[in-house]
Amino acid sequence: MSKFDYDLFVIGAGSGGVRAARLAAQMGKKVAVAEESKPGGTCVVRGCVPKKYLVYGAEYGSSIESSRKYGWSYENLDFNWEKLRDSIQKEVDRLSNIYSNILKKNGADVYNERAEFIDKNTVMLTSSKKKISANRILIAVGGQPWSPDIPGVEHAIISDDAFVLERLPSSILIIGGGYIASEFASIFSGLGVKTTQAYRGEHLLNGFDEDIRRHVGSHQKANGIDVRFNISPIKINVDGNSYVTHFDDGSIITADLVFMATGRRPYTSKLGLERVGVKTDTLGSIIVDEFSKTNAENIYAVGDVTNRINLTPVAIREAQAFVETIYGSRPLEYDHRNIASAVFTRPPIGVVGLNEAQAREVYGDNIIVYETTFRPMKNILSGKEEKCFIKLITEATGEKIIGIHMIGDDSPEIIQILGICVKSGLTKTDFDNTCAVHPTLAEEIVTLRPRV
Secondary structure, eight states, rough: SSSOOOOOOOOSSSSSHHHHHHHHHTTTTOOEEOOSSOOHHHHHSSHHHHHHHHHHHHHHHHHHHGGGGGOOOOSSOOHHHHHHHHHHHHHHHHHHHHHHHHHHHHHHHOOSOOOOEEEETTEEETTTTTEEEEEEEEEOOOOEEEOOOOTTTSSSOHHHHHHTTTOOOOEEEEOOOOHHHHHHHHHHHHOOOOEEEOOSSSSSSSTHHHHHHHHHHHHHHHOOOEESSSSSEEEEEEEEEEEEETTTTSOOOSSSEEEEOOOOOSSSSTOOOHHTTBBBOOSSOBOOTTTTTSSSSTEEEEEGGSOOOOOOHHHHHHHHHHHHHHHSSOOOOOOOOOEEEEEOOSSSSSEEEOOOHHHHHHHHOOEEEEEEEEHHHHHHHHTTOOOOEEEEEESSSOOOOOOOESSSSHHHHHHHHHHHHTTTOBBBHHHSSSOSSSSOGGGGGGOOOOOO
16 A cells, blocks of 8 residues: 555646646546646646637727728628627636546546645645645646736736636827737737837847848738837836826836736746745756656656746646656657747747757758748739748758748748648758649748748
């Protein structure tokens, strides 16, 4: 008989935590999960899933307007924020219940409380004060929005709040230049809100390819978003029903709502990590090895709480590798290279592999860059000037594809398939030998020419 209550105790019922708990339970292990919020974590409850529904909702306005040139006419067009909001929350609840049922059907015990460490094999449920022991403990609590410590910051909302607004504001100031800030700027602008996006840097989306960064800034402005660069907020004041934000360059922006989208941090502050000596970096991310093990015996971590790539599919793969390593037949290290990702701005972005600056760091000048900028066929009749940009980077020798970056309709869907190509080590010749599907946006991928 085991001296522990469980073989595995998982703190956090997000995508990574639920995947690890389910797989371990299916392998006959006694498993428990603690979750202080709804099962599903950031992605399902307050992240990518509800956000993508908002993206869909925001797209309809411009699509309907573009349809006029395609022969459609309409009257009394209206948008109801409350209907969209409530429909999304209903779907979130449905998905959260599915996550909960997955755990229960596979025999995992679920505790709807926050858990914190007592020692390397024991946690305490903070509401009931119940202590539970486990042979191994997996931390999968994810991250949370971070805002700068400035006067009046309590008046600003964060991404968690954006999904449940009582009413849609007539104007909004979004502070930040990352993917969350840029996506929500596109969303609110698409829903008819006067939108301003303020960022401390020269271009949006730090870390992305420089050409993509320039293009997304141009698209944001073309879509009616007032983008301000090189400014940082220093305080927020209340003025009646509005909020006045002061910036370090002396400028002032007044809006009905201020949205802080200035980054995310791992949710590690309330775990009691200091009691077990788990090491974190300067931002609080848990440091793990290639097998998701922390420096503390018996304690592991996956997902956004770690110092690795913060994406839902990555957390799921890390969880699978963890279970295989601990309970399966062999150690399994998840390969974090060449992971495709998307940004759901208008138009959306898809990227995989090295950007041009990274490629030059690795290969020097021994790379070839192929690119094209064009107006998609769909935009011709509608009169939209919006253009698509595609960039492909290869090694100069052998022309192995090492990076693809694109912005345009359907880029996220296309990049998923291109991710397979990059991961598989395909070459530009492989693309050249592939017949195009015409007429499509994606056919440009197999007809790219070197940058002039």
